[in-house]
Amino acid sequence: MKIFRNFLLLLITLLYIQSLAQTQDSTKLSLDRLFKSPEFFGERFGPARFIDNGSSYTTLEPSEEVKNSQDIVKYDTKTGKREVLVSAKLLIPEGDTTALSISNYEWSPNHEMLLIFTNTARVWRYNTRGDYWVLNLKTNKLMKLGGNAPESSLMFAKFSPDNKKVAYVSEHNIFVQDLSDGKITQLTFDGSKTIINGTFDWVYEEELDDRDGFRWSPDSKSIAYWQLDASGVKDFLLINDTDSLYSFVKSVQYPKVGTTNSACKVGVVSAEGGETVWMKVPGDPRNNYIARMDWTESSDEIYVQQLNRLQNKLEVMLCNIHTGDVRTILTETDKAWVDVNDDMHWFNKGKEFTWVSERDGWRHIYSVSRDGANVKLLTPGNFDVIEIVSVDFSNGWIYYIASPDNATQRYLYRVSLDGSGKIEMLTPSNEKGTHSYQIADGARFAIHNYSTANTPPITDLIELPSHKVIRTLVNNEKLKEKVGVLNISxxxxxxxxxxxxxxxxxxxxxxxxxxxxxxxxxxxxxxxxxxxxxxxxxxxxxxxxxxxxxxxxxxxxxxxxxxxxxxxxxxxxxxxxxxxxxxxxxxxxxxxxxxxxxxxxxxxxxxxxxxxxxxxxxxxxxxxxxxxxxxxxxxxxxxxxxxxxxxxxxxxxxxxxxxxxxxxxxxxxxxxxxxxxxxxxxxxxxxxxxxxxxxxxxxxxxxxxxxxxxxxxxxxxxxxxxxxxxxxxxxxxxxxxxxxxxxxxxxxxx
The missing domain is CATH 3.40.50.1820 (Alpha/Beta hydrolase fold, catalytic domain)
Incomplete structure (x- = not known):
């Protein structure tokens, strides 16, 4: 009995020492804790999509009915009422037992169909190739796009504005598929390793952030797209010595400083097929960049942003899609370089567009008339606009991120679209740190992410412009507790x-x-x-x-x-x-x-x-x-x-x-x-x-x-x-x- 008591006492002591060691260890970081375990992974929310003009939103949540799968769940924005909108059961292809893994999803404009991106593959930095499926929410019928296209070869699929078709890129060609009968129409036929339709080469993707290279017209009748001719670009060879018995080469079209670039042009083709009308953009296509392209509010016209090779001159051009004729309406120049403009939004029935420029020494928002003659400053002051988050055309507001007094932080502001009234800071001034927003159509609601250097992210659903929190979507309490016990400064x-x-x-x-x-x-x-x-x-x-x-x-x-x-x-x-x-x-x-x-x-x-x-x-x-x-x-x-x-x-x-x-x-x-x-x-x-x-x-x-x-x-x-x-x-x-x-x-x- 005495031996047993001593053993029990020893066991209790050892357990206490182990417990104490574990308590002490919880305050100390190690490489294994950081890089071998998920201990410090935070919670994530989404991807979320506002629907019904912001009155509802959808997100992904683990399915209770189908193991290792996700449901698409709908929430009422104000009340939080929850509804499983698309059960993972509906995402099991015929003859299969496993639901599609959702890498991304998009709703059709009428919200009666769902586009699922799955089985993805990496292209340079991001997984932009994969398989696409369409779920008809009225019939619950699931259809795979692409016909006989190779597995995981489709890119950038998107619904036409009239909800009737989906267009996508496969192996450097553009296709349109009818959603009623599945008929596929091939729009381009010259795609190859060097002729790239509807997407981009390495350097356009890496340095101009261009990946998705085509756009539906507002009336769903045409598709505008980029074409790159990379035949003059030299290949850089990467040697793989480990993945097979003999080494092999992977080639990358990579233009090094001073060498030949891809030739770039944009064209418009009917969604029914036919000849492409190429835009008559001036200049050597190998020594100028078409960095941005999209439709104006008209289905007869696109605009392009052309950069010269030195990138110290950017021209905005309007292009007639029927004749290809081009005219320059705005020119930006700089003794150093000009940044590509990602904040160009047409409004007032196509008579004006928003523009961001450093022409007065600060990055500001302007409204510009269609002919470029009238350029109006909307955000005066000695500060930089960092990015436009949303433009609420119906109520006349531009929402943007800035931080006039502290370059390490980010806050939400708004200003009237007509330039009248004062700039309003919407982020509470006592919440110092970095804020980002996903704003719903109508700008009544937003998903708000907030963190500081020492505080893990919080995600709230908020009202605008009051910034009142409706509810917290992610609080990261477990991660905060983990970090909170660490012995750190x-x-x-x-x-x-x-x-x-x-x-x-x-x-x-x-x-x-x-x-x-x-x-x-x-x-x-x-x-x-x-x-x-x-x-x-x-x-x-x-x-x-x-x-x-x-x-x-x-x-x-x-x-x-x-x-x-x-x-x-x-x-x-x-x-x-x-x-x-x-x-x-x-x-x-x-x-x-x-x-x-x-x-x-x-x-x-x-x-x-x-x-x-x-x-x-x-x-x-x-x-x-x-x-x-x-x-x-x-x-x-x-x-x-x-x-x-x-x-x-x-x-x-x-x-x-x-x-x-x-x-x-x-x-x-x-x-x-x-x-x-x-x-x-x-x-x-x-x-x-x-x-x-x-x-x-x-x-x-x-x-x-x-x-x-x-x-x-x-x-x-x-x-x-x-x-x-x-x-x-x-x-x-x-x-x-x-x-x-x-x-x-x-x-x-x-």
């Missing part, structure tokens, strides 16, 4: 003066046991280029928690946004980097590091590290090579090492054409400064990167070898730019980064 925002009247935004994460009388190593996280900011007051999930894990190990983590990043701080801020990528951004980052070292005595100037990915990988190299006296350790992931190795649209937009700007390209390329390396450098790249080719790293390796500069290299076979493919990849990558940092930049206070 909040991300803090600051400003740093680097001289010459330049003040930069930044954030800092300190160790949880921070002692300002001691000195700590610092890891700078950088991106630095015009494509993105790093200093934003919004939840960044696993990345934020990895930084917190490093802080628990004794590192300070800092990020700073230099000039040239797309912060809402005016045209001069954003475009000062023109022809100075690699130079201005690295200068600002280095000056910020020196200013912070001087300002904060707790920074150990002998233990400064830097890391980044893509443009941030390039920036890491620039800082390690140009400022070796500051940065002792760098981790560069998927970097562009030579600006001439990247694509035409991105580099030529920000650096000019290489034949006239060779010095700018030389000065902006990290590879030409590799001989200055003094510190510890880790380079990471995926050999299957179709965006920033592994060629960049191989050329840098040769340069470092030439100067006997020692470094570390990790190549992930066949991984693309995101380096996530394959089991265990993400955990391995972040373990590599963490271990390298700990080995080469001593953690902890001194």
């Amino acid at each position: 909040p991300m803090e925002f600051f400003k740093v003066d680097i001289g010459d009247n330049v003040i930069l935004d930044g954030w800092i994460i300190k160790p949880p046991d921070f002692d300002s009388s001691k000195k700590y190593p610092v890891l700078f996280y950088v991106y630095t280029e015009p494509a993105a900011q790093t200093v934003l007051d919004r939840w960044s999930g696993t990345q934020y928690l990895w930084f917190q894990m490093l802080a628990q190990k004794g590192y300070i983590v800092i990020s700073v946004d230099n000039r040239g990043t797309p912060a809402p701080r005016g045209r001069e801020w954003r475009k000062s980097i023109y022809k100075k990528i690699g130079v201005l951004n690295s200068h600002d980052q280095a000056e910020a590091a020196k200013a912070l070292i001087k300002k904060w005595s707790f920074i150990d100037s002998e233990r400064i590290g830097v890391w980044g990915w893509s443009g941030g990988g390039s920036a890491t190299l620039q800082l390690m090579f140009r400022y070796p006296e500051i940065y002792k350790t760098g981790m560069s992931v998927a970097p562009v090492t030579d600006e001439k190795l990247y694509d035409t649209i991105y580099e030529e937009r920000y650096m000019g054409l290489p034949e006239g700007e060779n010095d700018a390209y030389e000065q902006g390329s990290a590879i030409h400064f590799a001989k200055n390396l003094k510190g510890n450098l880790l380079i990471v790249h995926g050999s299957g990167d179709d965006n920033v080719h592994y060629q960049n790293t191989e050329r840098l390796v040769n340069e470092l070898v030439k100067y006997n500069k020692q470094f570390s290299l990790m190549v992930y076979p066949n991984r693309t730019h995101g380096i996530y493919e394959g089991p265990g990849t993400r955990l391995h990558l972040y373990t590599l980064l963490t271990n390298y940092l700990e080995k080469n930049l001593q953690a902890g206070a001194k």
